Amino acid sequence: MNKQSLKLRIISAARELLLSDGYRNLSLRKIARSIGVSATSIYLHFESKDDLVHTLIEEAIERLNRALEISVVNKKSPVKKLEALAQTYVSFALKHPREYQVIYLVSSEEMTRYPKKKFRKARKGYGLVLDVLTEGISCGKIEEENPNIAAYTFWAQLHGVMSVVLSERLDTRIDQNEFIEEAINHIISGYITYDSLKLENIVDN
Amino acid sequence: MNKQSLKLRIISAARELLLSDGYRNLSLRKIARSIGVSATSIYLHFESKDDLVHTLIEEAIERLNRALEISVVNKKSPVKKLEALAQTYVSFALKHPREYQVIYLVSSEEMTRYPKKKFRKARKGYGLVLDVLTEGISCGKIEEENPNIAAYTFWAQLHGVMSVVLSERLDTRIDQNEFIEEAINHIISGYITYDSLKLENIVDN
DNA sequence: GGTAGCAGTTAACACCGTTAAGTCGTAAGT
């Protein structure tokens, strides 16, 4: 009937409903209704609701990763790259809060275990940070004895900051943007050497 | 019938089921069944399921706060206090993962808005960090131009780390404990001055 | 022309949160 395959139509309907109504109000019946098929048709292409949501998560992760990759290409110094990654991460979370939050739905409590093979893609962002860190270490601008772990710490810290912001746990007297900016500075300065900390503001890119 | 009031029996049954089966499988009917009353009885004491869960969250926050308060009393240096707070926070999350995760259920997507007045209690932990930071600043061991914001970034970073650990997003080749330890060091060193960073390992408490 | 298989359907199951109406015992009022 429709040009797109049913599977694609399901995915985009699901994404649309997720973004408009939130994960909490996402139901298979609503998704099906919105594209004029029966709810059970979804099971022809996904083995469960969680399976469908997993692909939405995958999508979101890919979009975030793409944004991160792009943000880094025209930056020369590793420190600038690190800053770009952090800034892009934060912007993504602010611009697409529901999409961002769905990425972190992979918690063991809210969803059946995220399949291991899909984690590969999720780790691409981690790889980006790792590359920047090792590059920075080799040219002495970044100090880190175990970059494998540091790359994860970097993500974790950023996620923590955005999670506090998005769940509106912030004291109303604290300005959100100021908080984010200060947090990013804090996180980044934790990775770079004292020397480049002072130099960075002079040189571009 | 029972000695305890029904409200208390509901709360403790709910907590028990939450810890054993997870938030995802928590239902009013199961809670009611487990204490031998009808599901609608819950509405005599709570105005909705979310309301009940909110009190569970409140409980969990209080337990975490209590642990944090205790951890800090016999420490003398602000830096040691900060370390104790971080360590206690992490231990709590590891020892009671479900209880910890329920605290962060207050996200706008999973739950109706957490009532503002209950946020007061939640901010007690924030107050603890703030005190330690201002104390450290006044004696020159901690460097921070805006402690109000810094107290939040401290929480946020810790939460990010534990959220990555608990959602099992960590690369299997990375040792969990090593990651946590390194992350804590990273976060803490972001707040203390270069001098005390070198001195801390010599003096106790 | 029959038939196998695929894409989609309907019907049903067992659950869910929530509301309205009913029951039953106890305490107070007269």
Added chain:
DNA sequence: ACTTACGACTTAACGGTGTTAACTGCTACC
């Protein structure tokens, strides 16, 4: 002592959920 009122609790029901099994109709092939 009889009625009334009220509180604590239950039953019945509504509209929703994810998921399974059985059915329909169509298309392609032998």
